[in-house]
Amino acid sequence: MRKSTNNLPDLSYLQLDQARTVFYQLNAAELVEAALKRNEGVLADTGALAIDTGEFTGRSPKDRFIVEDNITRDSVWWGKINIKFDADKFDALFEKVTAYLAGRDIFVRDSSACANEKYHIDIRVVTETAYQNLFVHHLFLRPEVADAASVPEWTIIAAPGFKADPEVDGTRQHNFSIINFSKKIILIGGTGYTGEIKKGIFSVLNFILPHEKKVLSMHCSANTGAKGDTAIFFGLSGTGKTTLSADPERNLIGDDEHGWSDYTIFNFEGGCYAKCIDLTAEKEPQIFNAIKFGSLLENINFIKGSRTVNFSNIDKTENTRVAYPLYNISNAVIPSIGDSPKNIFFLTADAFGILPPVSKLSAEQAMYHFISGYTAKVAGTEAGITEPKATFSACFGEAFLPLNPVAYAELLGNKIKKHQVKVWLINTGWTGGPYGTGKRMKLKYTRAMISAALNGELDNVKYREHPIFNLQMPISCPNVPDNLLDPRNTWTNADNYDERANNLAIAFIKNFEQYAPFCKADIINAAPNATVSV
Structure with a gap:
């Protein structure tokens, strides 16, 4: 395993110590540069990185699972929203995904969720692509100094190039997003849509905070x-x-995502993931002006012959998106906490x-x-x-x-x-x-x-x-x-x-x-x- 820059975390607990190159804690500019070198996207005229997420341009709710175990068995509201996944099947699929990533370049980012320190959780995200890691940089909270030596509370592994075999792996089709509350791992494969990463940890917080902390988690x-x-x-x-x-x-x-503790409202995230359809400077100036170098545009189309985004073009999807850090909004509250x-x-x-x-x-x-x-x-x-x-x-x-x-x-x-x-x-x-x-x-x-x-x-x-x-x-x-x-x-x-x-x-x-x-x-x-x- 060869490290890129910065101190390298020990990834043996994830069986990822055989990755070819580990790009750890790259900043936004470095991730944009890496994405361009890897042909993952192009620059728009604003300087934003424009990428396509591939086959999936939105979440796939029917392919989101929760491992049934002693923590979840009697607590989760099972049904069409929360679909059971066998613990042994998860372990086998985890082995396959980590074997797939062995010998490949991976991007690793240590981050966190919950602006209120009392409910803060550390998260390590391992991604196959640079653009996914850029998304994580924007959407999760960014530590001033990352502690590579520590093992985070939660880990997310996102491998869009890995496709499951439904008959063998227990998935519905080749893509999947699986939450394991006992092992505190979210395993994502077969999809490059970054929203699966964001909503995976949101689902985790929607379980942990109300169930264990009596904090109301809210989609607001x-x-x-x-x-x-x-x-x-x-x-x-x-x-x-x-x-x-x-x-x-x-x-x-x-x-988008907040908690309500006894006396505070606090943001779970460190950024925004805004829809772009029909975006104009007049209608939504804050979002429009937040699209600058480092921002991540997903599944947009350009005006023909230019690198200017055509926000009204929805040929790829109506779910065109832009991700950017909260500090791109001029009147953002940082740290993002209120009464x-x-x-x-x-x-x-x-x-x-x-x-x-x-x-x-x-x-x-x-x-x-x-x-x-x-x-x-x-x-x-x-x-x-x-x-x-x-x-x-x-x-x-x-x-x-x-x-x-x-x-x-x-x-x-x-x-x-x-x-x-x-x-x-x-x-x-x-x-x-x-x-x-x-x-x-x-x-x-x-x-x-x-x-x-x-x-x-x-x-x-x-x-x-x-x-x-x-x-x-x-x-x-x-x-x-x-x-x-x-x-x-x-x-x-x-x-x-x-x-x-x-x-x-x-x-x-x-x-x-x-x-x-x-x-x-x-x-x-x-x-x-x-x-x-x-």
Whole structure:
């Protein structure tokens, strides 16, 4: 084994001491240089490294496994999200992956997760490619001085060139991401998509922190105001989570993964992994300006004959991405820690046009809507006719939750009550009717509602209750027309609204049936009212 630069860690515990060359703890410039020499990518005109992740341009949820053992057997919520993997099969696959990497160049990085030192975990990441290691440099926390002599708490091995044999190895197909809580190893193979690395450790934290530390792990963004008031934003893709949390008047704690301990919100990560589709300097200036030398662009296309990124081109995937360190954001909070939140925002892009643009939730309603994790997506047809589709993802991140979603919701409810947090449901979707009839809520109105909530301007206004969803709707909000605040008033046919609202309520109730057996009555009673026709 030949080392590159820096002191070399002992990799014998991973059976990787026979690697040809170990590139340890390279900085961003060195990793970009290595990636270019290895033909892993090219430079965009901004200086960012542009690479293609190959066959997979997104995560593969059906190929993500958790080893069943004494730690996980009675704790993990097994099913379609958390798929069991045999411990002996893991050991055999580990032997194959490490044998595959023997004699090859590997990139090793020591890093960590959790900005709050009390919950900090050390992570060693071994990657087959330089660009994956650059991603880790950006997304994980970067130690001032790496301790090569220490053995980290967790290890990730990512070998995109290794393909499993499903019949022999126990995988579904040739790619896999497997978490072993006993050995504290995440084994990734057959895919070059870097998001598998990021979400692998997020899944680990979603098990360790709530289960062992009673810290709520959250798939959310967070920012803080001039007075130190923290706000957190939950929302699925397309709801505006990144856009609305990137407020020039507030400082960014983080854009995706956070923990809530007794009195602090803290970022798990040291960087951002932002979507690039239709990115413009006008719409999202912070992200646009963060794309510079060292940043990692994934699966983008260039304007023909140039090295200028065409952010509207989605020929490879709609999931184009850029990874960059948090310090690329000018108003980032470093270290990325804030006080317990004063306000929580659940964002939904309700394409049915049913939910109010802003409403206040009780603690029980917050738990119910947190477990539901609702939004509605629009799917196009060949004829150009579209029909919204209700989408539910528990805790706004179901794919990364090893525990029953109710466990996270109960932690959330306890913290809301303890800290007297105000919780708001914000509909960034449609008003005046569903997609195709109504119109998308103007961003300036959504921003005004959030600002009013943050500034306390909605604390003393009068509210009316939504007759089906039982949500408290303000009758006025600064800089927002009063008639928009009750969605029923924006429809030309109120009876049609009532029918559609009832249908959406039925969808909520049906989705919640899988969680109801684990919930207390006060959460179940926070469900919307629905009339089921016989």
